[in-house]
Amino acid sequence: MAKIKQIFLLFNLLLSVLSTAQIKVASERTNIYIPILQQQKVAIVGNQSSMIKNTHLVDSLLSRKVNIVKVFSPEHGFRGTADAGAKIEDGTDVKTGTQIIS
Known part of the structure; x- marks a missing residue:
């Protein structure tokens, strides 16, 4: 029984250490993938909530x-x-001139 308690405590300790690891989402790591995207034709699946901080994803990528x-x-x-x-009809975004498919 003491062995099971030790394993349980070790497992909990390991979980607590791993849970403090920083997770970075893609919007915080644009420096990694922007150079790749700049060489491609890109299509986005997104809506009004597709944001990088306070800027829409499309606006942010176009600026880069x-x-x-x-x-x-x-x-x-x-x-x-x-x-x-x-x-919603297909059209063109007034702000960017990008073709929108709805």
């Missing part, structure tokens, strides 16, 4: 010279201006 050719956007439209269930 990424060639975004299309944006595929589900309900509410790309910038979030449509009501739930509203029919």
